[in-house]
Amino acid sequence: MSARxxxxxxxxxxxxxxxxxxxxxxxxxxxVGPFFYMVWTSFTDLSYSIPGRDGNFVGFDNxxxxxxxxxxxxxxxxxxxxxxxxxxxxxxxxxxxxxLLLYHFIEKRRLVVTLLLVPMMLAPVAVGxxxxxxxxxxxxxxxxxxxxxxxxxxxxxxxxxxxxxxxxIMAIDIWQWTPFVTLVMLAGLMSLPREPxxxxxxxxxxxxxxxxxxxxxxxxxxxxxxxxxxxxxAFKEFDKVFILTGGGPGTATELLSxxxxxxxxxxxxxx
Amino acid sequence: xxxxxxxxxxxxxxxxxxxxxxxxxGNAAAWSLEEAAAPYKGTTIRTIGEALPPLEAMDKLKSxxxxxxxxxxxxxxxEHSEAVNKVMLDLNSKRGRxxxxxxxxRELGRFVKNGHVAALDKFMDDAKLRDPxxxxxxxxxxxxxxxxxxxxxxxxxxPFTALTMYMWYRDDLLNDPKEREGFKAKYGYDLKPASTWxxxxxIAEWFTRPDQGFYGTALQGKRHEAxxxxxxxFLYSFGGDMLEVKAGSECGPVIVNSPEAIxxxxxxxxxxxxxxxxxxxxxxxxxxxxxxxDKVYQLIMWNDATYAVAEDxxxxxxxxxxxxxxxxxxxxxxxxxxxxxxxxxxxxxKNQEAAYLFIQWMMEKEQQLNQHLNGGATAxxxxxxxxxxxxxxxxxxxxxxxxxAIPKPTIPESPEITDILVRxxxxxxxxxxxxxxALDTAAVEMSKLLGDCAPLKxxxx
Numbered sequence: 022m023s024a025r026x027x028x029x030x031x032x033x034x035x036x037x038x039x040x041x042x043x044x045x046x047x048x049x050x051x052x053v054g055p056f057f058y059m060v061w062t063s064f065t066d067l068s069y070s071i072p073g074r075d076g077n078f079v080g081f082d083n084x085x086x087x088x089x090x091x092x093x094x095x096x097x098x099x100x101x102x103x104x105x106x107x108x109x110x111x112x113x114x115x116x117x118x119x120x121l122l123l124y125h126f127i128e129k130r131r132l133v134v135t136l137l138l139v140p141m142m143l144a145p146v147a148v149g150x151x152x153x154x155x156x157x158x159x160x161x162x163x164x165x166x167x168x169x170x171x172x173x174x175x176x177x178x179x180x181x182x183x184x185x186x187x188x189x190i191m192a193i194d195i196w197q198w199t200p201f202v203t204l205v206m207l208a209g210l211m212s213l214p215r216e217p218x219x220x221x222x223x224x225x226x227x228x229x230x231x232x233x234x235x236x237x238x239x240x241x242x243x244x245x246x247x248x249x250x251x252x253x254x255a256f257k258e259f260d261k262v263f264i265l266t267g268g269g270p271g272t273a274t275e276l277l278s279x280x281x282x283x284x285x286x287x288x289x290x291x292x
Numbered sequence: 293x294x295x296x297x298x299x300x301x302x303x304x305x306x307x308x309x310x311x312x313x314x315x316x317x318g319n320a321a322a323w324s325l326e327e328a329a330a331p332y333k334g335t336t337i338r339t340i341g342e343a344l345p346p347l348e349a350m351d352k353l354k355s356x357x358x359x360x361x362x363x364x365x366x367x368x369x370x371e372h373s374e375a376v377n378k379v380m381l382d383l384n385s386k387r388g389r390x391x392x393x394x395x396x397x398r399e400l401g402r403f404v405k406n407g408h409v410a411a412l413d414k415f416m417d418d419a420k421l422r423d424p425x426x427x428x429x430x431x432x433x434x435x436x437x438x439x440x441x442x443x444x445x446x447x448x449x450x451p452f453t454a455l456t457m458y459m460w461y462r463d464d465l466l467n468d469p470k471e472r473e474g475f476k477a478k479y480g481y482d483l484k485p486a487s488t489w490x491x492x493x494x495i496a497e498w499f500t501r502p503d504q505g506f507y508g509t510a511l512q513g514k515r516h517e518a519x520x521x522x523x524x525x526f527l528y529s530f531g532g533d534m535l536e537v538k539a540g541s542e543c544g545p546v547i548v549n550s551p552e553a554i555x556x557x558x559x560x561x562x563x564x565x566x567x568x569x570x571x572x573x574x575x576x577x578x579x580x581x582x583x584x585x586d587k588v589y590q591l592i593m594w595n596d597a598t599y600a601v602a603e604d605x606x607x608x609x610x611x612x613x614x615x616x617x618x619x620x621x622x623x624x625x626x627x628x629x630x631x632x633x634x635x636x637x638x639x640x641x642k643n644q645e646a647a648y649l650f651i652q653w654m655m656e657k658e659q660q661l662n663q664h665l666n667g668g669a670t671a672x673x674x675x676x677x678x679x680x681x682x683x684x685x686x687x688x689x690x691x692x693x694x695x696x697a698i699p700k701p702t703i704p705e706s707p708e709i710t711d712i713l714v715r716x717x718x719x720x721x722x723x724x725x726x727x728x729x730a731l732d733t734a735a736v737e738m739s740k741l742l743g744d745c746a747p748l749k750x751x752x753x
Contacts, residue, residue: 069406070402070704070708072402072406072704158569158570159568159569175502175569176502176569177569178568178569178570178571178572178573180570180573181570181571182722266514266515267514267516268515269514269516270515270572270719270722271715271720271722272715272718272724273724283711286377286380287708288707288711289380289384290708
């Protein structure tokens with residue numbers, strides 16, 4: 022029997038699952054276990070702050086309280102939805118637009134693509150700190166120019182105005198994540214076969230028709246993927262908001278993630 | 293015969309007293325830090341606190357203790373909220389990373405009630421650990437010690453800093469003849485440190501010059517604990533409070549939505565007109581920086597931040613130009629707030645004795661004086677009496693405020709009360725609701741949180 026034959030026989034006897042076992046166990050310990058523990062604590066009254074609330078089973082009480090008696094939760098929920106819809110839509114439109122520009126009109130794309138990677142490579146905390154300085158209400162560089170061109174009143178500041186603060190945070194998120202959409206969509210465009218486009222042109226289709234009837238349908242899967250990834254990521258946005266506003270002023274930027282942080286790590290109300 | 297017995301008893305008692313005194317003085321002479329620390333030589337003790345001058349001063353002093361005892365002291369410094377959160381995680385996980393902790397006293401109730409921290413008796417009653425010459429009952433301000441480090445009649449630590457807030461103002465501008473003349477012409481009275489809230493507003497208005505980047509005041513309006521602390525000055529001064537109680541560890545009727553409280557909040561917001569545009573994004577670090585950069589005339593700030601502004605010319609452009617006074621008076625009279633960071637020893641600590649020895653050493657007059665002169669805020673009156681301390685520009689304001697300071701809740705729910713109030717105050721400042729609506733919401737939530745012991749005194753419609 023050849024060595025290959027011996028190896029094949031060993032694999033047949035089920036060694037592969039055994040080799041995977043350590044990874045599976047590790048995954049169970051660090052991901053699945055804590056998840057089920059978290060689900061369990063949601064049915065208890067566990068609090069690290071209030072004496073006597075030691076994790077007693079309370080059934081659906083926490084969920085009932087959340088649904089019926091917690092207006093802050095619902096405000097946060099709808100604010101988060103608004104944030105997700107706006108940033109993901111704008112990131113997609115701008116990102117896809119840039120990808121089309123790069124694909125059709127720019128020959129040497131490598132440098133541009135490399136530059137586009139920069140905002141994405143920054144840690145969200147670093148992005149928050151950078152923009153905190155740029156938009157600081159007294160000496161921030163961007164604030165200075167916004168005032169210079171008359172877009173911002175001398176007595177106004179972006180992070181101190183409840184009407185402007187959420188759009189400002191959305192703009193920062195769009196600055197950071199639009200390049201991601203551009204890159205994925207550009208890769209998608211470059212991977213499309215040329216024949217359907219040539220056939221459409223020969224049939225007399227105009228550019229807009231080619232885009233609507235050929236490009237978009239062929240990119241459907243990639244578009245869905247981009248929207249899904251960005252949607253999930255935007256829904257759990259925390260770092261930038263925490264650094265920039267802490268959820269304020271008032272509850273103007275209290276996204277669900279900030280609300281959850283407050284309940285868990287300010288009030289230590291885990292159950 | 294009968295008359296002789298008491299005499300004999302007196303003589304015996306006197307002899308016993310003299311013997312005891314001799315033994316006591318012998319013990320005092322015999323006790324030494326080096327000897328007490330000998331069993332713990334080579335140990336490393338770790339602590340955590342807020343990155344501010346008092347802790348930085350302790351960091352510089354610790355080497356003297358390390359040299360004398362062979363016990364290494366590791367100090368972790370973080371921003372306020374971070375220092376609190378890291379301790380909560382450590383205490384709840386019972387990991388025992390920290391051998392002693394420095395925490396704001398509003399957290400004390402939940403530490404004690406959850407059994408996280410050790411009472412001091414076990415160390416104070418141990419003759420091997422207790423320095424007989426250290427008598428906290430005599431050398432500390434008793435009121436401050438009991439407010440900052442005691443809970444329900446038991447001591448859990450010593451004050452690391454006895455903090456208060458008072459008024460900071462620019463003494464050089466106050467004494468500028470041009471400013472004095474102009475102010476008097478406009479308001480009809482002499483420019484002086486504000487003693488009423490009307491004067492405070494007038495002065496803030498006078499010095500507000502946005503075209504020059506200079507403002508009359510700076511409010512700490514960010515959604516942060518700093519907002520709550522700052523507003524408390526106004527609340528107390530206007531005659532209001534959060535709960536109707538006599539001590540921080542008590543629960544009682546909720547009065548945070550009283551007419552006085554509403555008036556204080558409305559007045560507080562009126563000062564936003566004289567504060568820089570980004571005021572709703574400021575906490576204590578930001579307003580301190582504004583003062584250091586010569587951008588503000590007056591504000592209300594903490595004593596542990598004063599040194600970096602008033603005395604340290606390497607950090608501040610206005611060092612030597614500052615004046616300090618107790619906050620202006622309202623219906624509530626002369627008041628201030630007491631806040632403090634306290635030394636505590638977690639039950640999970642593996643080196644409690646070594647930690648106690650370090651804390652006890654830090655409470656000695658020499659270390660307290662050194663720490664105070666470098667930005668600390670001691671709870672020892674003998675340090676305040678020291679000529680070097682008397683010379684510091686903010687000593688008088690600190691002492692005056694200490695004397696009239698009002699305690700704040702330290703019950704286990706107090707951090708949640710703070711969080712509720714911070715949110716509602718911030719909502720009002722950002723025009724999301726009226727002062728009454730904000731404080732009514734806070735009152736209802738506080739009453740719900742505290743339960744039967746905290747009914748609403750002022751009904752909510």
